[in-house]
Amino acid sequence: MQRLLRILVLVLILGLGALWGVAWFGRQPGEPLGDAFMRQVAALTGQEAPLPSAGGVQLPQGASLGGPFTLVNQEGRTVTQADFGGGLLVAYFGFTFCPDVCPTELGAISAAMDLLSPAQAARVTPVLFTIDPERDTPEALKAYVANFHPRMVGLTGTPEQVAETARRFRVYYAKVTRPEMSEYLMDHSSFIYLIGPDGRVRTLLRPQTSPENIAAAIRGQLAGM
Incomplete structure (x- = not known):
């Protein structure tokens, strides 16, 4: 019986080692090794891989943030989540008169966009949702987001x-x-939201998340879309 247990433990150790090796060689650019390992486990078991957090806040099982929205973009046109072509939104809620935190976080998002490949960036839209509609008219937003990224x-x-x-x-x-x-x-x-085509939040990133970790979270989400 003890010999059988030893054999089973050895097989388990070898299997986990092989899985880590597959995760190491098969991980995507910038993807954390832990996320790559969980992706391989999910593929092996037929389960859905957990969302990569990249230093973010893992949403509890069954929790749901976001949903369909109807707003006005910087061109004065009414838009919904369906107008973003089924891509991923990297969103921040702030305002144009913000003296420090908002430009810092939007700058990090813009830097993360520049770390993506052209094909990846084409599937991502950085978005500023204003929480100050009194002053943030479409014209004000158009002038403001132009300071950060051409896709914003x-x-x-x-x-x-x-x-x-x-x-x-x-x-x-x-x-x-x-x-x-x-x-x-x-x-x-001051969180950063990665939002799927249905308007639902897939990953919630903490304030001051680095551009590298934002980009890694984006890549992880794109891999599952």
Whole structure:
């Protein structure tokens, strides 16, 4: 009996070692080895691979963020998630008057886009969802997103549309005014969302995620689309 157990343990160790080897040689550019290993396990068992987090927040099983939306882009045209050609959205909720956090995160997203291959980048749209529709008109968004990446889209809408979209994505935001301020600011959460063609969030990345990890998460998602 003990001999049989030893043989089974040895077979298991050899099998796991072989699987790690396949994951190492078969991983995609920039894909973490752990994600590549889980992808091989999923392929072997016929299960769906877990979403790569790349330092992000793994959504609990059954949890759902996002969904269909209707907003206005920087050209003044009404759009929904269906207008993005079935590609992946890399989204951030912020505002054009943001003094520091928003340009930092949008800059990281833009840098991540530049790390993708041309074929990969063609399937991805970076998006700024405004949480300040009072000031972020289509014209203001058009001028602002042009500072970051040529593929970046700005989305605004009525206060009701913006509030409904923020609710679907569980985005916190609130207007902040102080006596010493000439303009109000917006306090808001600061995650990066990777959104699938159905408008649902596939991966949620923490603030200050590096461009390299953002790009790795994007590649992981594209591999499963």
